[in-house]
Amino acid sequence: MPSGPRGVRWRPVANATGRKGVAVPDLQRVLPKYLQIANHLRDQILRGDLRPGAEVPSERTLAVDWKVSRPTATKALEALRVQGLIESRQGSGSYVVDQMGVHRRARERYGRGRETGAIYPPNEWARIVAAEIVAAPEHVEAALGGDVPRVIRRHRITHGDDGPVEVSTSWISAALADVAPRLLQTERIREGTLAYLASVTGLRARLARDRVTARLATDTEAADLELGPGPHAVLVVRHVVCTEANQPLEFVEAVYPPESWTFEQEYPVTS
Template identity: 40%
Template sequence: MPDNTDGTPKYHQIANSIRRQIITGELKPGDSVPSERRLEKDWNVARPTAADALRLLRHQGYVESRHGSGTYVRADLPGGHGRRFAQARTIDVSFGAGGTPEVLLAEETAVPSHVADAFGQHADIPAVRRQVLVNDENGTPSELRTSWFSKELAAQAPQLLDPAKSPASIDDYVTAQTGRKPSYGRDQVSARLATAGERKRLQLPNPSAVLEQHLILFDAEGNAFRFDESVFPAEVWKLLYPYPLSD
C-alpha cells in the first residue's frame, strides 16, 4: 500500500494504483480486479471507500462489474491501452472555424458529484468552471459548453479564471503551464428537455429537446485533465464513428 500524504482522497489513491497496473499491462483485459473486501483489507479502509475506488474506475472506463461475478478490466480500455486496435470515436473538443465562442463565466465554485468523480475528489470541493456559448457562422447559438478544471490544475494555470482568455487557447495554455495535455477522452451522450436557462442561452422554444454530452479528457497518465458538459440543439449534433480495421 503506497504511503501518500499529499491530501489525495484515499479512494483516488486506490483507483490510481489499480489504473497504473492496467496501463502497464500487469492487469490485462478480462483480468479480475480486487474486490471491495480485498481492497478494504489491503488498504486498511472502510468498505464505502473501497466501493468508491471501483466506482471511479468504472466511471473512467477501466473496469466493468459483472453481476454476481466481480469486477474486471474492460476490453475496450480508454486510449486503446491493452489492445492493438481499439474501436475509436472521433470527438471534436475544439471550437470550429465557423463557431464564435463567447465566455459567459469563469469562476471558482464547488463541483457537483458527477464532476468530482471524474477528478477523483469529494463533491463540493472548489474547482474552476468556465462556461462558453458557441455561435455558428450565422450567429445562431449551437453549443453551450461548461468546462471544469480541478483546483490543483487551476493553481498552476491562473488565467483559467480570466474570462478574457480565449476558449480556443485554453488547452495549449494549460499544457504550457503544467506540462499536461489531453491524450484521450471518454464521453456519454443523452437526450433530454432543455432547462429554462438553456432555452434562453440557445434561443430555443419551450419545450425543446437537446443532446447533452459529458466528456472527460484524460492525460497520458490517465488523470482527468478536463470535464466538459455540452448542450446542443438537436439539429446541430452530428455523430462520427470511425472503426479501424485489423490486419
C-alpha cells in the same frame, strides 16, 4: 515535421497551380490511399474548414498534391459523395453540401487546433460568460476522479452564423488556479484550454471519452440557446479528458440545440 490528426505526419507540397505551402499528410499503408484522402477532406468538412458551398480540390489537384493517380483521386471524391458530404456540379466541380446538423465533436476541434492553432472555424466564435471557482457538484467531482471539492467553472456559449450552436461548461480542479490564471478570466483561450494547460503545467492530454445522452433542455439552457417556448430536446455530451498518467484533467458538459446535430459511425458488417 508536425503531426496532424490521428498521428498523421504532414509535409508541404506545391499543387497543380504552383502555389506553395499546401500541407497534406504523408500517405500511410494502413488504409487505402483513396480513403486517407477522403478522410482528410471529411475532417476538414466536419471541422468547418470547408463550409457548405465551398469547392473541394479537383481530381487533378488531389492527384498532384497527394502524388497519386487520377483514378485514386476520383475514388476519394466518390467516397465523399456516397457519404453525402459533397456534390458534383456539371462542368463546375465538387462542392460541400449544406449539412444539416453536423455536430463539431471535440475530436474535430482538437485536430483543428493542432493544425491551425485555433479550435473554432471562421464561422464560429465562443463567448465566456462565467469563469469562477465554485464547490464541485457531486457528478463533477466524480468525473474528475473524486477528492476535488472545489473546481474552476468556465461556462461558454458558442455561436455560429445563425445564432448559438452550443452551450458548454468546463470543470477543472481549482488546485490549478494559481499556475493557470487565465482559466479565471472571461477572455477566450484561443489555443484551447488543453493546449494552455499543457504550456503552463506540463500536463498533457492522452485520451478523451464521451458519453452522449438526450433530454429536455433546462430553462437556462433554452435561454442560452435562444430556443423560445419549450419543451425542447437537446443533445448532451459529457466529455472527460485524461492525462498521460490516466488522471482526469478536464470535464466538459456540452449541450446542443435540436435539429443541429447528428452522429455518424462506420463499421464492418459481416454475413
